[in-house]
Amino acid sequence: MPPIKIDHLAVVVDDMPAALNFWQQALGLTLGGTEHNEHEAVDIAFLNVGESRVELLKPITDDSGIAKYLAKRGPGMHHVCIAVSDIEAAMATIRANGVELINETPRTREDGTRYAFVHPKSTGGVMVELYELKGQG
Numbered sequence: 001m002p003p004i005k006i007d008h009l010a011v012v013v014d015d016m017p018a019a020l021n022f023w024q025q026a027l028g029l030t031l032g033g034t035e036h037n038e039h040e041a042v043d044i045a046f047l048n049v050g051e052s053r054v055e056l057l058k059p060i061t062d063d064s065g066i067a068k069y070l071a072k073r074g075p076g077m078h079h080v081c082i083a084v085s086d087i088e089a090a091m092a093t094i095r096a097n098g099v100e101l102i103n104e105t106p107r108t109r110e111d112g113t114r115y116a117f118v119h120p121k122s123t124g125g126v127m128v129e130l131y132e133l134k135g136q137g
């Protein structure tokens with residue numbers, strides 16, 4: 001089953017109001033939702049663009065993975081998220097092709113959706129997130 005679509009592009013930001021000024025006000029994307037995620041230590045804003053979204057990630061502590069990424073590399077593109085209909089099948093195919101996953105098993109969000117990350121060293125420097133959209137594709 002081929003992937004469904006680009007679900008979202010994620011961007012790490014150091015200033016959420018400034019980022020929203022660009023993506024929402026200047027570019028004209030609509031705000032789809034915001035989330036204060038204590039578990040991942042990030043503030044998240046989703047902006048809708050067609051069937052895809054832009055995800056803005058702002059660290060809220062100094063020691064989260066996203067905070068370390070921001071300190072090391074500065075603001076910018078963080079990952080591309082590809083929606084798939086069967087995440088376990090997609091992960092098995094990735095593994096069978098000798099590509100390294102960051103998550104050996106899918107992780108589960110609070111809303112029950114499952115996701116996993118592919119290691120950027122196996123993808124030419126692009127962090128890829130797989131996201132399971134049930135009942136599609």
Ligand code: ZN
Pocket residue numbers: 008010055079081129
């Ligand atoms: Zn994401």
